[in-house]
Amino acid sequence: MHKLLQLSVRRMIQVTVFIFLVQGHAYADHSQQPNDAKTQAAITSAELVLDEFMRAFNATDVSAWADTLLFPHVRVASGAVVVVPDKQSFVAQTDMMNFARVNNWARSEWDSIEVVQADPEKVHFKVQFSRFNPAGQRYASFDSLYIVQKVDDVWGIRARSSFAP
Numbered sequence: 001m002h003k004l005l006q007l008s009v010r011r012m013i014q015v016t017v018f019i020f021l022v023q024g025h026a027y028a029d030h031s032q033q034p035n036d037a038k039t040q041a042a043i044t045s046a047e048l049v050l051d052e053f054m055r056a057f058n059a060t061d062v063s064a065w066a067d068t069l070l071f072p073h074v075r076v077a078s079g080a081v082v083v084v085p086d087k088q089s090f091v092a093q094t095d096m097m098n099f100a101r102v103n104n105w106a107r108s109e110w111d112s113i114e115v116v117q118a119d120p121e122k123v124h125f126k127v128q129f130s131r132f133n134p135a136g137q138r139y140a141s142f143d144s145l146y147i148v149q150k151v152d153d154v155w156g157i158r159a160r161s162s163f164a165p
Contacts, residue, residue: 038120046123046148060096070156106134
């Protein structure tokens with residue numbers, strides 16, 4: 001208990017978000033997904049955000065990529081929970097040229113996108129994406145969960161939990 005009290009506020013927020021994400025998916029009741037027109041419209045809007053996310057990522061346009069995210073933005077990957085407070089921080093800490101060089105990466109693509117849960121304000125997606133090298137060869141595929149949310153009439157990705165490094 002003493003160690004828990006020593007955690008910084010930021011770390012406590014990160015742990016809370018992680019627990020929220022895990023519990024939300026562990027107890028999901030997929031049979032209760034509404035099928036009304038507003039929810040279907042939400043799914044369509046959220047899918048468009050995923051398409052733009054991948055387009056901007058492949059264009060290595062960090063600013064446009066950040067425009068597909070909501071802030072604070074949460075990413076759970078590589079044993080860590082990262083909370084990015086704002087677009088400026090995201091752009092400043094993202095080096096796509098280094099990412100491409102280190103990973104021998106040229107592009108990525110969605111392999112599958114499946115709605116897990118949805119309502120008119122938020123959609124949870126189970127996705128799989130692959131990475132390709134400059135020769136066009138697929139060298140890795142990763143399963144992920146994406147939470148896309150509508151805030152102030154704008155859709156964006158609030159959180160990503162991925163097995164990608």
